[in-house]
Amino acid sequence: MVENYKLNPNLTKTAAVAEWLKQRIDWQIYLPNQRVPSVRKLSKLMGISSFTVVQAYEQLVATNVLVAKPSSGYYVNEQTRLVPPNRDKKVAPKQPVIDTRWLVQQVSSDIPHHRSPGVGTLPRDWIRNDKMEWAIRQVTQQADGFIYDYSAVQGYLPLRQQLVQQLNVLGMQTYTDNVMTTAGISHAITMIAQLLTEVGDTVMVDGPGWFWLSSCLQQQGLNVVAVERDHQGPDIEQMQQLFETYHPKLYLTNSVLHNPTSYNLHPARAHQVLNLIHQYDAYIFEDDLYAAFLPSGQVLRYASLDQFERVFYATGFSKSMSSGWRVGLLVCPDHFIDDVLRIKTLSNMSTPEFGERVIHHLWTHGEYRRQIKKVQQQLYRAHERMRIALPKIGLVYPEHTQAGLFVWVDTHQDTSQLALDAYSDGWLVAPGHLFHPDASASTYLRLNVSTSSDAFLAWLGDYLNH
Structure with missing residues (x-):
């Protein structure tokens, strides 16, 4: 040879x-x-x-x-052993089980965005920041001064200071001592659940609500109950009944551009919820991950009214900047900050400072603000397109939907079977039953307005009509 x-x-x-x-x-x-x-x-x-x-x-x-x-x-290496693939072995194709684990796996798979109306992120070309490499270079040049040491447990101070300034603009008064960095919103959720609950306790979420959230809490041994959520907020009568029956210690919610409905929170409803929270000695975990997509920041949040007395507030950059960095920020009530820091120390030690420094460089650079404004305009146009396209296939665009990532559409058919059939045809969709902790049958779909292509809507229209 x-x-x-x-x-x-x-x-x-x-x-x-x-x-x-x-x-x-x-x-x-x-x-x-x-x-x-x-x-x-x-x-x-x-x-x-x-x-x-x-x-x-x-x-x-x-x-x-x-x-x-x-x-x-x-x-x-003597351990190197070549195991040739068995090309003759026939494996019977399995029918997928459409659950949270399956959807998360598919989101991370090689299904392209334009075939994924059920995905929870924006297309890469929407959020690509021309200054990303610049920010990484800037931090790399400084790396010798911090990369060999453990990061501060509470997180990179300038990033925390930037969040405090941003929250002050939005009417939320806090201090850097009450802020810590996290490995994304999910890390913050698991820490606060660990802080406030024990196995067997009950927590409350929105129905519909973020599919990962309920599954994560259930995996921690918690009983998860859902309060119905409409365009103004949670159903107050049902929420009070749930407090009376189950005594949940924690209510976890999006108040702004809610996932999956893209609804905001009405001020009157927010006051009513906080009254119940005080009455039943509970706390709110407010997930504000979609804040960057609001054209105007002046939308009411629970933390704006409560000023962090009974609200834990979390935000991050996985939707607006980069999912890969896994950088989030958590604001705690003053009397809980030491306990949460202890949990963070014993679980993660600290979060990587390199990513936090990169995020800080990008967040404080004018290019990020220009990019986010462009994304807001693209989202608005995408919603206008959906407002026209959905009635053409016999569906209703929900009246109170805001210009967030999603639209919550009633198909009037069982969407779990629809999701299986869509997957067989090469489409990834998010059926409604995933967004309820009891996985009850649903006729709703969560559609990502940035990835729901004309081709998919044509497929959906044909499917529903036949």
Whole structure:
């Protein structure tokens, strides 16, 4: 066999050398415990520097493909065993179970956004920030001063200070000492649930509400009950009945651009809810993840009225900036901050400061504000499009929907079966039963206005008519 020493031109030279050698191990040209070409020999054959070959070999040592033996060279790891795929084995296709775990897995799969009207994020080209690489470079230049130490448990101070300034503008008065960073909203939720509840306790959520939330709380051994949510807020009579019957210690909700309805909170309803919270000695976890998409920030929140007496307030950047950084911010009532910091210390130690610094650079740069304004305009146009398109396929655009990510549509058919049929045709949708803790049958769909294409709406119209 005549060996080919050409490298993949689409990779860096180091990555290309590593790829070249792994291919030959896969092809069993080099077997376990066999010595691979020396650094000097391979660099000469490939016409590259010995330094590049050393880098590639060391990467393969770090990933347990090779073993380095002093004064001898590099050898294929004896643990390397090739298990060829069994192409003859027939596996019966499984019918998927449409639940929270399934939807989260599909969101992380390779289904493209334009085939995913059920996804919970914006298309990458909507939120791409031209200053992202700039911000990463800025932080990298400063990394030697912080990267080798544990981050502050409470989080990067300038980022917390920026949130305090932002909240003051929105009528919420707090201090940096009452703010901590988290690994996203989900991290904040699990910490506050751990703080206020024990296994077997009851917590209250909106119905419909964020599908991940109910499943997460149930997994922690909590009883999750739902209060019906309309365009003004939770049903007060039902909420009082739930307090009387179950004595929930915590109510978790979106007050602004609610997921999945894109409704806001009416001031009168907010006052009524807070009265019940005080009456029954409970607390609110207010998830304000969608705040950036409001054209005007002056929309009422529970924290605006309560001023963090009985409200834990959380926000983040996974929808508006980047899901990958997992940076969130949590504001706690003064008498709880030490307890929550203790929980954070014993669970995560701290959150990575590198990402927090990048987020701070982007948040305080004018390009982010310009980008968010553009997203707000795109969302408005997407809702106007849906307002016209839905009636054409026999559906009603909900009257009180605001220009958030979602629209909550009644199809008048069981959407769990619809989701299965859509998946078979290559569409990812979010059926209504996922948005209730008891997974009760639903005729609703949560549609992401940024990813619900004309092609999907045509499919949906045909499906509903036939």
